[in-house]
Amino acid sequence: MAVACLSGAPSTVRAENPIIQTRFTADPAPMVHDGVVYLYTSHDEDDADGFRMLDWRLYSSTDMANWTDRGVVASLKTFPWAVQTNDAWAPQVIARGGKFYLYAPISIAGSPKNVIAVAVADHPAGPFRDALGKPLVGPADGYFDPTVWIDKDGQAYLYWGNPDLWYVKLNKDMTSYSGPITKVQPRILDYQEGPWFYGRSGRYYMAFASTCCSEGIGYAMSDSPTGPWVYIGPIMEHDARATGNHPGIIDYKGSSYVFGFSYEHNFALTPIHHERRSVSVARFQYNADGTIPNLKWWDVASAPQVGTLDPYARVEAETIAWTSRLKRDRDRDYSWAPGVTTDQDDRAGVYVTRITDRSYIKVAGVDFGKAEARRFMASIANARPNSSIELHVDRVDGPVIGVMKVAATRGSGWEAQSTAVSGAIGIRDLYLVFRGDGGSMFDLDYWKFSR
Incomplete structure (x- = not known):
């Protein structure tokens, strides 16, 4: 059974079932x-x-x-x-x-x-x-x-x-x-x-x-x-x-x-x-006579990624292949579980909020191209001090291509913050790993890379 944790979500470029983990x-x-x-x-x-x-x-x-x-x-x-x-x-x-x-x-x-x-x-x-x-x-x-x-x-x-x-x-x-x-x-x-x-x-x-x-x-x-x-x-x-x-x-x-x-x-x-x-x-795949094959259950049956994601265009933060929101625990209200969720309000539509230390978002099949990405930018709000976004490729504990120190923000307004990156080239799975003190460290609306 695939349950996300900091030390090992699936990394193959396939839809990871269940495909929605935040609700x-x-x-x-x-x-x-x-x-x-x-x-x-x-x-x-x-x-x-x-x-x-x-x-x-x-x-x-x-x-x-x-x-x-x-x-x-x-x-x-x-x-x-x-x-x-x-x-x-x-x-x-x-x-x-x-x-x-x-x-x-x-x-x-x-x-x-x-x-x-x-x-x-x-x-x-x-x-x-x-x-x-x-x-x-x-x-x-x-x-x-x-x-x-x-x-x-x-x-x-x-x-x-x-x-x-x-x-x-x-x-x-x-x-x-x-x-x-x-x-x-x-x-x-x-x-x-x-x-x-x-x-x-x-x-x-x-x-x-x-x-x-x-x-x-x-x-x-x-x-x-x-x-x-x-x-x-x-x-x-x-x-x-x-x-x-x-x-x-x-x-x-x-x-x-x-x-x-x-x-x-x-x-x-x-x-x-x-x-x-x-x-x-x-x-x-349909059989030659139009019938549908007998598939395995969802823990076996899945779907490969078709196409790639462009990191140089605006990517909504709530674009997710897998997230570490879930953990094994005793019976609790679902909203208690540490990690990432998405909410909706008047400020930015849907965005990622209640971000906690060691939670992450995986984005599959990100195509950085043949020339290295040089910079990462994210739209941040409600940021507390001592938070950061680590950018890993291939695995949640894979190579680090950059770390963005999240500066504390004034109130709930959205601010663009950025950092230099290196080693971002080719088609890679990207992991945004969140670090900081406790929970609700900051909100994340969207992100993008530039060369």
Whole structure:
């Protein structure tokens, strides 16, 4: 099990599962747009025992190894008519006509049943706004986990459901539907929840969380977007380490990827099961007949980095391949764990904060080029005296290319601070290792190198 510590996080240039370490994330919904993978997730609160979910978050990547926290893109407050205390469950976002539509299951006051809401934005990162002021579908039992796909003829379909699978045809406005709400019959073998519907090469796929509990990832195929569906088998077998699951599948830069989640970070902190989940990704290749191979679990299956990161452009500090935020400890509130996290406020959007001594950020596959980098600059705020950033390559304890002594800052304003570097050449994994006295040493907004 990969748990970061100062003396040895993985160093191969691959996505390191779970790919998000700074928060608990679940229900991955990847979308490719303009060469970027946008990964929408639900979010388990740090103190969750059962499901406690208030908002939806976004991460993005162009190389499948480094992921940038884009913050909260929607929350229960987006739908003021919804119950505000819980139930921000599995979302999916799709683009159409220059707009981006977020479908999410929520609860409404006065009803024990679920509904599906829709929000719209002008950009993948939002902000999303309530499109209807009321549910798109529902309320009814099991009306959650929506998945949406627009077929080649322009017809959009919305599927959802646990334990039954339902669908409806969406109109072109993506906020209304025509025709009946239809239940898929017979039920797909091993289907439980979390459907992910898409078409590819003339075939249609329905991936899903397989029968609880534990849950793996299974899938069915059809020659039609509305079935009949033929169960094919598991993408990942049922695994006792996961009582739940939720797939998301995309093609990106010539390869195929499946996302899902595990409880890896929860069990890194405590032996007690909580609904505190973590998203992972694995690359796969379709078989010649269009079927999907049976993959290993997330501790074996992963994805190689595709492309490199440019250190001479501004790099958001919350761009992370791996961070040392986690440690093994007895059962504690997740927010207690030493290391790095990201927060959001009015000063700089998302940035790295609560930085502690000996914590670090790894950025994978940084391409310094053939000419040496000569200088490192970082945007710093709330800095206390006696802090520094050590810049290591290859390993967390690898060669040091520079050390930036962090000068104390005045108040909460952002200041550019820099230091000379040497030995930064070629494609290297970069580690920003933080040193100083105790915790909350400074905040870090972005960094970049120069020649």
